Amino acid sequence: MHVHDTNHSHLPVPQRACLFLDFDGTLVNIAPTPDGVVVPTDLTALLDDLCDALGGRIALVSGRGVSSIETHLPAFVGIVIGGHGAEMRDQNGTMVRLAGCDTDTAGAHDWARQVGLKYPGVGVELKRTGAAIHFRQAPEWELSVRRAAEVFADETTGLAVQESHMAIELRPKCANKASAIESLMRANPFAGYRPIFAGDDQTDRPAMDFCQAAGGIAISVNGIHPTADIQLGSPRAVRALLRDWLG
Ligand SMILES: [Mg+2]
Numbered sequence: 233m234h235v236h237d238t239n240h241s242h243l244p245v246p247q248r249a250c251l252f253l254d255f256d257g258t259l260v261n262i263a264p265t266p267d268g269v270v271v272p273t274d275l276t277a278l279l280d281d282l283c284d285a286l287g288g289r290i291a292l293v294s295g296r297g298v299s300s301i302e303t304h305l306p307a308f309v310g311i312v313i314g315g316h317g318a319e320m321r322d323q324n325g326t327m328v329r330l331a332g333c334d335t336d337t338a339g340a341h342d343w344a345r346q347v348g349l350k351y352p353g354v355g356v357e358l359k360r361t362g363a364a365i366h367f368r369q370a371p372e373w374e375l376s377v378r379r380a381a382e383v384f385a386d387e388t389t390g391l392a393v394q395e396s397h398m399a400i401e402l403r404p405k406c407a408n409k410a411s412a413i414e415s416l417m418r419a420n421p422f423a424g425y426r427p428i429f430a431g432d433d434q435t436d437r438p439a440m441d442f443c444q445a446a447g448g449i450a451i452s453v454n455g456i457h458p459t460a461d462i463q464l465g466s467p468r469a470v471r472a473l474l475r476d477w478l479g
Pocket residue numbers: 254255256257258431432433
């Protein structure tokens with residue numbers, strides 16, 4: 233049982249903060265398929281206002297590829313970190329590959345296509361930095377897909393298995409959300425500000441830990457992080473908290 237806390241008094245004022253936000257399950261409800269996500273009408277305006285209030289010290293931090301975030305949030309002009317920290321669209325709109333390790337992306341794509349053929353009903357998502365298998369619509373294959381992913385990750389170099397909501401993913405071993413945020417925090421415009429991170433998934437927990445250790449605040453959605461500073465129950469509650477915070 234966690235406490236639902238919609239009070240923003242724990243948050244540093246926007247003038248002293250920087251903000252890192254997961255997308256699926258944090259800003260928008262999780263959909264049956266990644267493409268099926270519905271972006272609430274108030275989200276674009278909220279992100280715009282956050283960008284202004286924070287002087288650009290805001291980044292979306294997603295397991296999706298940057299191009300997928302751009303499809304769903306075409307008006308967002310801030311920084312986007314994609315592929316669990318493997319790639320970034322920086323404040324100038326330039327694509328940067330963050331993770332320096334060599335990964336066999338083509339091999340991961342081949343593997344994912346084969347899994348898609350072998351296990352009917354699973355969804356195959358090819359990313360610039362890896363591949364994901366979604367089994368929300370075929371949950372009976374979860375164990376088989378996980379085992380197959382583990383075997384493939386063992387056999388190849390530079391790829392790690394990443395668990396998320398009803399999906400198993402191969403991502404670059406050296407990429408994660410926490411290290412991507414850490415590198416952003418070393419430079420302008422983020423350095424010296426208190427980081428706030430909001431997330432709802434296992435992949436978000438190290439990023440939350442990093443922000444707390446850096447004197448910032450972790451916002452946990454749906455109880456993913458029991459020792460986060462703020463516990464919220466839904467993306468709607470996250471959006472409401474951020475809106476209240478701007479005043
Ligand atoms: Mg999420």
